[in-house]
Amino acid sequence: xxxxxxxxxxxxxxxxxxxxxxxxxxxxxxxxxxxxxxxxxxxxxxxxxxxxxxxxxxxxxxxxxxxxxxxxxxxxxxxxxxxxxxxxxxxxxxxxxxxxxxxxxxxxxxxxxxxxxxxxxxxxxxxxxxxxxxxxxxxxxxxxxxxxxxxxxxxxxxxxxxxxxxxxxxxxxxxxxxxxxxxxxxxxxxxxxxxxxxxxxxxxxxxxxxxxxxxxxxxxxxxxxxxxxx
Ligand SMILES: *Cc1c(COP(=O)(O)O)cnc(C)c1O
Numbered sequence: 001x002x003x004x005x006x007x008x009x010x011x012x013x014x015x016x017x018x019x020x021x022x023x024x025x026x027x028x029x030x031x032x033x034x035x036x037x038x039x040x041x042x043x044x045x046x047x048x049x050x051x052x053x054x055x056x057x058x059x060x061x062x063x064x065x066x067x068x069x070x071x072x073x074x075x076x077x078x079x080x081x082x083x084x085x086x087x088x089x090x091x092x093x094x095x096x097x098x099x100x101x102x103x104x105x106x107x108x109x110x111x112x113x114x115x116x117x118x119x120x121x122x123x124x125x126x127x128x129x130x131x132x133x134x135x136x137x138x139x140x141x142x143x144x145x146x147x148x149x150x151x152x153x154x155x156x157x158x159x160x161x162x163x164x165x166x167x168x169x170x171x172x173x174x175x176x177x178x179x180x181x182x183x184x185x186x187x188x189x190x191x192x193x194x195x196x197x198x199x200x201x202x203x204x205x206x207x208x209x210x211x212x213x214x215x216x217x218x219x220x221x222x223x224x225x226x227x228x229x230x
Contacts (some may be wrong), residue, residue: 006050008223019210030210031076035220038227041066048074056218060086067093079218081135084121091118098161100200101125101135106149113154123161123199128176139183150193160184160198170205177212
């Protein structure tokens, strides 16, 4: 199951560094979140043994079972649809939440984090193409939500995340990645809120995302292999 993970991770890190170089950025400017959803704890352990520290999961219950057997220095990123009744459990296990897709959810996170003494780092998810099948804030609502959430004291707003429409040719993702970066730049200069993180790019298009300014790419199948959903 875990054979080949170290090799694939090494190749991906190399490709990430080359993409950063091409865009005049340093090799440390874009980090890798290894998306381990649907894969077992021993696959995560194999990646950790190969030097990977950041892992992404999209379902609270599935993640909790893995995290329970993988104590240590791993940093967990929640990247899936977050139901408000799962917020407390997610805050117990996850330091980063990439998928904050409504003001209500952000408010629940702020209140619950305060009760728990937690300080999660969060990203606002943007639905760039207005896809009805996906969550995320519209670019129009983003400004008000950024202004409000940027003033919260328990959650730290760190940037934006997007899952653009699936494409075959990674170049087709480029305009979406560029749009997210431009939205970020506008919000930063108009509102004076620091949004250093851009979470964008997956197995198929992470190099293009880095060329367009991604600081975190979320890569699953290119590391762990094909997924089979139950
Ligand atoms: C599954 C998932 C990924 C990883 O997708 P791959 O194509 O396997 O790299 C990235 N981001 C999110 C939000 C996901 O749900």
